[in-house]
Amino acid sequence: MSSITLSNLSKRFGAVDVIKGVDIAIEEGEFAVFVGPSGCGKSTLLRMIAGLEPISGGAFHLDGELMNDVSPDKRGIAMVFQSYALYPHMTVAENIGFSLDLKGIPKEEIRRRVGEVSEKLQLEAYLDRKPQALSGGQRQRVAIGRAIIKQPRVILFDEPLSNLDASLRVQMRAELQQLHRTTGATIVYVTHDQVEAMTLADRIVVLSGGQVMQADHPISLYKEPDNLFVGQFIGSPKMNAFPARVAAVENGAARIRTDDGWEVALGGFRSLNPGDRVSLGIRPEDLSLAGTGERADITVRAILSERLGMETYLSFETSGESAIARVAGDHRIDTGETVPLSINLDACHLFDTAGQAIRRGQI
Amino acid sequence: MAQVRETTTAAVTRYGLLLLISIYCIMPFLWLLVAALDPNAGLFLKIPDSVSFNSFFRVFFEEDGMLWLTNSLIVCGGATVLVLVLAGFGGYALSRTRAWWKRPFLYGIILIRVIPPTALIVPLYKIMLTCNQAIAGVVRPIAGPEYYRQVMRIFGFIDGYFGLILLLATMQLPLALWIMKTFFDTVSREYEEAAIMDGATFNQRLRRVLVPLAMPGLAAAGLFAFIAAWGDFLFPLTFISSPELRMLPIGIYSAFLRANQIDYGLLAAIAVIYTAPAIIAFALARRFLVQTFGGGLKG
Ligand SMILES: Nc1ncnc2c1ncn2[C@@H]1O[C@H](COP(=O)(O)OP(=O)(O)OP(=O)(O)O)[C@@H](O)[C@H]1O
Numbered sequence A: 001m002s003s004i005t006l007s008n009l010s011k012r013f014g015a016v017d018v019i020k021g022v023d024i025a026i027e028e029g030e031f032a033v034f035v036g037p038s039g040c041g042k043s044t045l046l047r048m049i050a051g052l053e054p055i056s057g058g059a060f061h062l063d064g065e066l067m068n069d070v071s072p073d074k075r076g077i078a079m080v081f082q083s084y085a086l087y088p089h090m091t092v093a094e095n096i097g098f099s100l101d102l103k104g105i106p107k108e109e110i111r112r113r114v115g116e117v118s119e120k121l122q123l124e125a126y127l128d129r130k131p132q133a134l135s136g137g138q139r140q141r142v143a144i145g146r147a148i149i150k151q152p153r154v155i156l157f158d159e160p161l162s163n164l165d166a167s168l169r170v171q172m173r174a175e176l177q178q179l180h181r182t183t184g185a186t187i188v189y190v191t192h193d194q195v196e197a198m199t200l201a202d203r204i205v206v207l208s209g210g211q212v213m214q215a216d217h218p219i220s221l222y223k224e225p226d227n228l229f230v231g232q233f234i235g236s237p238k239m240n241a242f243p244a245r246v247a248a249v250e251n252g253a254a255r256i257r258t259d260d261g262w263e264v265a266l267g268g269f270r271s272l273n274p275g276d277r278v279s280l281g282i283r284p285e286d287l288s289l290a291g292t293g294e295r296a297d298i299t300v301r302a303i304l305s306e307r308l309g310m311e312t313y314l315s316f317e318t319s320g321e322s323a324i325a326r327v328a329g330d331h332r333i334d335t336g337e338t339v340p341l342s343i344n345l346d347a348c349h350l351f352d353t354a355g356q357a358i359r360r361g362q363i
Numbered sequence B: 001m002a003q004v005r006e007t008t009t010a011a012v013t014r015y016g017l018l019l020l021i022s023i024y025c026i027m028p029f030l031w032l033l034v035a036a037l038d039p040n041a042g043l044f045l046k047i048p049d050s051v052s053f054n055s056f057f058r059v060f061f062e063e064d065g066m067l068w069l070t071n072s073l074i075v076c077g078g079a080t081v082l083v084l085v086l087a088g089f090g091g092y093a094l095s096r097t098r099a100w101w102k103r104p105f106l107y108g109i110i111l112i113r114v115i116p117p118t119a120l121i122v123p124l125y126k127i128m129l130t131c132n133q134a135i136a137g138v139v140r141p142i143a144g145p146e147y148y149r150q151v152m153r154i155f156g157f158i159d160g161y162f163g164l165i166l167l168l169a170t171m172q173l174p175l176a177l178w179i180m181k182t183f184f185d186t187v188s189r190e191y192e193e194a195a196i197m198d199g200a201t202f203n204q205r206l207r208r209v210l211v212p213l214a215m216p217g218l219a220a221a222g223l224f225a226f227i228a229a230w231g232d233f234l235f236p237l238t239f240i241s242s243p244e245l246r247m248l249p250i251g252i253y254s255a256f257l258r259a260n261q262i263d264y265g266l267l268a269a270i271a272v273i274y275t276a277p278a279i280i281a282f283a284l285a286r287r288f289l290v291q292t293f294g295g296g297l298k299g
């Protein structure tokens, strides 16, 4: 249960900068999730916190204590590995108790504490089995047991749910949430699955190219992305970005004209000037079918419709890459059909040419 | 069921053929065993009139059988242990390093296996002789003249255990390194990192995590090294001359050459004694070879 502060942290492998000056603050007891595309440095950052990778620059404080050069086992941090890495030649009990055994704690005491942990994780029945004889979910619980028996200040997870089948993943997510509730430990969790990130996190840190793009509560990230990258990374299908230009600004409303030739008027953007180039970001769920008699904001030509039953994903043509609308209910839409769509104007986002969000000003 | 009910002829042919091949393969071993137990063994396989362990007794009491066996075990055992230690550490290092010379090195050492040892015997002898002289220069002043021979028998490069152990180990090391390197490639690094997080020191990681995980690889590498060293004839012949250091294969050979009349019973008994440790080695290694370590990793 401890706060983590990373200040201007960096990591280089030879000549390659992998982590480029990262500032992150994680509060005590928080469930923080690092997300980002493959290769953005999530695992590297986690391993730096664990002490498995030396820190090239910057500082890592745990509870205000500088941890840069403290050896991994002295940091009071436990890690659950992507592969779980349960020692295959040891039984479940030996796996869980290994760290205590290394410390030279008496056998009786180890047995007692392994008993406590296994009871908490419902592993009592499997204590004498080898990991080989366990299901995927049980293996994860052993891996967690091995971590929590150390009563760590922080638990790190590196993609613990990847390669598990979908139903098991849902179940394990629930177990992780419960673990967090019952232990109150600070958790740092790496994933590239944004559903995991959204459901588990108190704070999501979006990384890209070794830099923090934004760190915030999941819903804030979704509602107010700081930049186009975060906007497109969070949410599925991803946010549509239409290249556009500010056509006019009149009494507080900006008329935005996309390169496809349609226009929307967005209120509240004070700082815009006519002629500015922007990207208009619209989430697929903010596009809906315009009912008969309703005014359509845009009329588009369908490329593909995917019918999921409760909703329909409609891909449509634009001058750039195709965009997607996520419309409620089941609709049969043929390729080439023209479809009237209405836009939830309040939920539209604008980004400048550098990809930074342009915020609506106070009205 | 698409299976065709097989006719009696087909079955007889099949099993007959298998039997024939098995007999052909087993024959030499059978001959050895029967001849070793037959007090009147001859060149041809026959059912013995009586069974006696006389030939075995003669190997141990008339010949220097015990000595040969001990020498062979010391040399081959020593070479195997050396190979295991070097291949264990070396294979680990080769598996984990990203150094540019890794591939050239790995292919380079295979060359040692490609060249027939017989082709190397002259330069090897020269090298061993030079080393022997160097060692002798150290041993002579320390041990003094009365112990000089005894010490050189252990540490000498020519006509000494140490040189032969080193040589046999060198010949077996490349294959063992390859086996261990390939094996460690399959041992996830996360096991070690998990042990680091659990607070294991280098020693503890080695003893309690890496070695147990490496057991199947070590068993395979050790078995191959031991059997190859055990079966080697050329090096013991070339580099050992004193009768006190004579090894089993040379023992058989000298028994074969010496008598004006060949004593098949005795030869067969030595051969059986010679075969046994290789089979025992296999039996010991087998337990680890088949050991599979699934389940530590996800998926
Ligand atoms: N030991 C290393 N030497 C050189 N480069 C490395 C090393 N380890 C990682 N990298 C590089 O650092 C970058 C970040 O790697 P990292 O494993 O942290 O990515 P990640 O975000 O965890 O990706 P993934 O989602 O695929 O696991 C990658 O481009 C990788 O190639």
Ligand SMILES: [Mg+2]
Residues within 6 Å of the ligand: A042, A043, A044
């Ligand atoms: Mg990773």
